[in-house]
Amino acid sequence: xxxxxxxxxxxxxxxxxCTAQPIRKFYSCRNFKWHAQNVFPGGSAGAWAxxxxxxxxxxxxxxxxxxxxxxxxxxxxxxxxxGDVTRxxxxxxxxxxxxxxxxxxxxxxxxxxxxx
Ligand SMILES: [Zn+2]
Numbered sequence: 001x002x003x004x005x006x007x008x009x010x011x012x013x014x015x016x017x018c019t020a021q022p023i024r025k026f027y028s029c030r031n032f033k034w035h036a037q038n039v040f041p042g043g044s045a046g047a048w049a050x051x052x053x054x055x056x057x058x059x060x061x062x063x064x065x066x067x068x069x070x071x072x073x074x075x076x077x078x079x080x081x082x083g084d085v086t087r088x089x090x091x092x093x094x095x096x097x098x099x100x101x102x103x104x105x106x107x108x109x110x111x112x113x114x115x116x
Pocket of ligand 1: 017
């Protein structure tokens with residue numbers, strides 16, 4: 001199996017959930033590993049960028065909807081087989097679950113400085 005390594009990468013310009021533009025909001029998040037790779041290679045924490053729609057879903061904790069949105073946007077930009085869609089949905093679901101666990105609540109994020 002070829003596995004999609006959909007590690008979110010902050011390029012500073014597009015949503016880390018669905019790749020849409022522009023960015024509305026950043027979420028502080030502690031580092032975690034996905035497929036043996038650090039999501040934030042540079043440090044112990046980083047920022048996840050979210051577009052307006054994804055930020056709304058995160059704030060409302062509508063994770064299942066967020067996963068479907070990410071998947072839908074991904075499929076628009078990539079052509080993959082039906083079997084891969086199922087696998088990809090599961091990967092997005094897992095990443096969003098990890099993001100939910102490692103996210104730093106905004107009330108605690110005040111003292112963090114961004115090091116990019
Ligand atoms: Zn988005």
